[in-house]
Amino acid sequence: xxxxxxxxxxxxxxxxxxxxxxxxxxxxxxxxxxxxxxxxxxxxxxxxxxxxxxxxxxxxxxxxxxxxxxxxxxxxxxxxxxxxxxxxxxxxxxxxxxxxxxxxxxxxxxxxxxxxxxxxxxxxxxxxxxxxxxxxxxxxxxxxxxxxxxxxxxxxxxxxxxxxxxxxxxxxxxxxxxxxxxxxxxxxxxxxxxxxxxxxxxxxxxxxxxxxxxxxxxxxxxxxxxxxxxxxxxxxxxxxxxxxxxxxxxxxxxxxxxxxxxxxxxxxxxxxxxxxxxxxxxxxxxxxxxxxxxxxxxxxxxxxxxxxxxxxxxxxxxxxxxxxxxxx
Amino acid sequence: xxxxxxxxxxxxxxxxxxxxxxxxxxxxxxxxxxxxxxxxxxxxxxxxxxxxxxxxxxxxxxxxxxxxxxxxxxxxxxxxxxxxxxxxxxxxxxxxxxxxxxxxxxxxxxxxxxxxxxxxxxxxxxxxxxxxxxxxxxxxxxxxxxxxxxxxxxxxxxxxxxxxxxxxxxxxxxxxxxxxxxxxxxxxxxxxxxxxxxxxxxxxxxxxxxxxxxxxxxxxxxxxxxxxxxxxxxxxxxxxxxxxxxxxxxxxxxxxxxxxxxxxxxxxxxxxxxxxxxxxxxxxxxxxxxxxxxxxxxxxxxxxxxxxxxxxxxxxxxxxxxxxxxxx
DNA sequence: GTGAAAGCGCTAACAA
DNA sequence: TTGTTAGCGCTTTCAC
Numbered sequence: 001x002x003x004x005x006x007x008x009x010x011x012x013x014x015x016x017x018x019x020x021x022x023x024x025x026x027x028x029x030x031x032x033x034x035x036x037x038x039x040x041x042x043x044x045x046x047x048x049x050x051x052x053x054x055x056x057x058x059x060x061x062x063x064x065x066x067x068x069x070x071x072x073x074x075x076x077x078x079x080x081x082x083x084x085x086x087x088x089x090x091x092x093x094x095x096x097x098x099x100x101x102x103x104x105x106x107x108x109x110x111x112x113x114x115x116x117x118x119x120x121x122x123x124x125x126x127x128x129x130x131x132x133x134x135x136x137x138x139x140x141x142x143x144x145x146x147x148x149x150x151x152x153x154x155x156x157x158x159x160x161x162x163x164x165x166x167x168x169x170x171x172x173x174x175x176x177x178x179x180x181x182x183x184x185x186x187x188x189x190x191x192x193x194x195x196x197x198x199x200x201x202x203x204x205x206x207x208x209x210x211x212x213x214x215x216x217x218x219x220x221x222x223x224x225x226x227x228x229x230x231x232x233x234x235x236x237x238x239x240x241x242x243x244x245x246x247x248x249x250x251x252x253x254x255x256x257x258x259x260x261x262x263x264x265x266x267x268x269x270x271x272x273x274x275x276x277x278x279x280x281x282x283x284x285x286x287x288x289x290x291x292x293x294x295x296x297x298x299x300x301x302x303x304x305x306x307x308x309x310x311x312x313x314x315x316x317x318x319x320x321x322x323x324x325x326x327x328x
Numbered sequence: 329x330x331x332x333x334x335x336x337x338x339x340x341x342x343x344x345x346x347x348x349x350x351x352x353x354x355x356x357x358x359x360x361x362x363x364x365x366x367x368x369x370x371x372x373x374x375x376x377x378x379x380x381x382x383x384x385x386x387x388x389x390x391x392x393x394x395x396x397x398x399x400x401x402x403x404x405x406x407x408x409x410x411x412x413x414x415x416x417x418x419x420x421x422x423x424x425x426x427x428x429x430x431x432x433x434x435x436x437x438x439x440x441x442x443x444x445x446x447x448x449x450x451x452x453x454x455x456x457x458x459x460x461x462x463x464x465x466x467x468x469x470x471x472x473x474x475x476x477x478x479x480x481x482x483x484x485x486x487x488x489x490x491x492x493x494x495x496x497x498x499x500x501x502x503x504x505x506x507x508x509x510x511x512x513x514x515x516x517x518x519x520x521x522x523x524x525x526x527x528x529x530x531x532x533x534x535x536x537x538x539x540x541x542x543x544x545x546x547x548x549x550x551x552x553x554x555x556x557x558x559x560x561x562x563x564x565x566x567x568x569x570x571x572x573x574x575x576x577x578x579x580x581x582x583x584x585x586x587x588x589x590x591x592x593x594x595x596x597x598x599x600x601x602x603x604x605x606x607x608x609x610x611x612x613x614x615x616x617x618x619x620x621x622x623x624x625x626x627x628x629x630x631x632x633x634x635x636x637x638x639x640x641x642x643x644x645x646x647x648x649x650x651x652x653x654x655x656x
Numbered sequence: 657g658t659g660a661a662a663g664c665g666c667t668a669a670c671a672a
Numbered sequence: 673t674t675g676t677t678a679g680c681g682c683t684t685t686c687a688c
Binding site for chain 1: 576
């Protein structure tokens with residue numbers, strides 16, 4: 001079933017059929033109606049490749065992240081996909097994995113498919129070469145980064161002010177009387193850097209213990225985080241509160257602390273389901289992923305309509321206090 | 329930069345260029361080399377739409393599930409994407425959501441894009457109309473179901489024998505002396521039905537308490553599961569072990585049980601990260617998702633090569649015993 | 657408001 | 673081994 005068949009059945013030219021297909025107003029109501037009826041009757045579906053050839057678009061958006069199986073990215077993709085779907089856009093997925101290797105190729109895969117735009121979640125690109133390639137891609141395709149930022153033409157960012165969020169938490173903990181806050185993080189993505197910066201700023205601002213042993217970069221693993229917390233306690237490094245860059249780390253930290261029969265406020269980040277599965281439930285900094293993703297799609301829509309859009313949109317983070325904040 | 333430009337620069341015809349593009353062996357080494365060199369120099373990339381038009385394929389696989397933000401589906405998509413990526417296939421995503429409404433349209437979206445095949449994860453389609461449409465689609469496009477089963481030509485299933493897995497757990501609990509096992513589940517997907525059947529079979533086989541009040545269908549929500557468990561205890565419905573169809577439910581169940589100061593073995597399903605985040609860590613039935621996804625892609629590859637493949641592949645489930653199994 | 661026809665960039669059958 | 677050419681199914685310009 002092609003446009004020719006429809007045209008023949010309607011006694012019109014393919015041009016006219018094409019016009020109704022593309023919603024042109026230069027078709028008489030009667031003709032349009034007839035054509036639509038036949039299309040429906042024949043269950044006609046335009047060939048997307050042929051359409052793509054002509055329009056140079058198949059209405060596909062490339063979505064790129066490190067790892068969909070991470071609950072944070074998964075949530076983001078879920079939100080983005082559902083928003084895009086409503087607007088008749090399709091999502092084509094590309095995951096780089098967490099290995100430290102060149103990742104430009106994952107962008108390349110999307111470019112090869114001629115996606116209309118690219119949305120990145122988090123910071124899939126960290127190496128200089130990859131970032132150079134990303135900028136190069138941006139010259140042709142709009143790129144929207146959710147929770148990451150690179151200054152360049154045609155790259156747009158929707159981010160959460162996690163720096164201020166963490167700094168604020170430090171302040172709240174200081175107000176509770178905490179002096180030595182342990183900070184555990186697993187990576188220095190854009191978001192990771194913000195949070196670390198917020199922690200450091202907070203230490204200065206509230207005049208807290210700046211012992212460098214209280215800042216630890218570790219693997220994102222329950223075992224590893226439990227081990228380090230226990231070691232620190234064994235070695236009598238004093239701390240009276242914990243902030244982690246990720247809920248999973250907070251889960252492990254809390255478990256270790258309780259096994260060592262200690263009590264202290266513990267705060268994670270992302271406000272994920274993991275924070276609810278821990279006992280007691282973990283207080284967590286919500287980076288407003290829902291808002292970010294919605295705005296990312298919104299921004300994309302505007303870009304496609306050639307409207308002016310800001311290159312950076314920042315939302316505040318929000319502390320979700322749960323059980324793990326009351327212990328001291 | 330098109331195939332014509334490359335041809336001109338190489339002083340050959342577009343046919344020859346096309347041949348090297350498609351790895352034909354009917355090109356002299358010298359010509360091939362020259363063409364490849366120019367392609368690289370010009371950074372030529374074939375237009376995927378034009379290619380799609382000719383080959384009727386853009387090497388895209390539609391992946392369909394209810395909800396990527398669910399950790400089980402997220403993991404599956406992650407695995408499938410990475411396997412397909414290695415084979416140069418792209419994933420285009422379609423999520424139906426969990427609302428009870430017609431879902432055929434989400435399949436339709438993929439069909440409209442002329443994907444080469446469809447992989448479903450879990451049971452996105454449950455209503456008769458949707459299943460009819462799915463079967464209809466199968467007449468044109470191969471469909472591979474991960475952890476679901478529909479008998480029909482061109483629909484292939486890769487599943488885990490969760491029925492036997494659950495039945496086995498019931499046996500293990502009986503051996504521990506449990507008499508009344510509470511079973512909590514949230515949905516009757518294919519997998520959900522298998523597990524429930526396994527539970528029931530187990531009750532019969534091991535001659536356990538068949539009180540229907542011990543089988544509860546509930547929402548997938550921590551709050552709801554906690555509520556029901558507490559209510560049952562309050563109402564003095566006796567049970568001395570819990571099995572849930574999902575780790576999340578087990579997390580909530582365990583929390584409720586402990587809050588009521590009871591101890592009993594608790595077992596979840598999916599062996600997800602959630603089971604590790606709970607304290608104590610939850611024993612869980614692993615449905616071998618990694619194996620299923622790998623086999624699904626493997627099967628797909630064979631289908632694309634017109635090799636014979638079985639319509640149903642079954643792997644055994646595996647009980648991962650963690651802390652929550654030792655209490656009694 | 658409608659039609660004829662020229663692309664879009666590629667594949668593949670057929671010729672040479 | 674290579675080239676010529678006719679599609680693939682659609683969009684769009686230009687006439688009418």
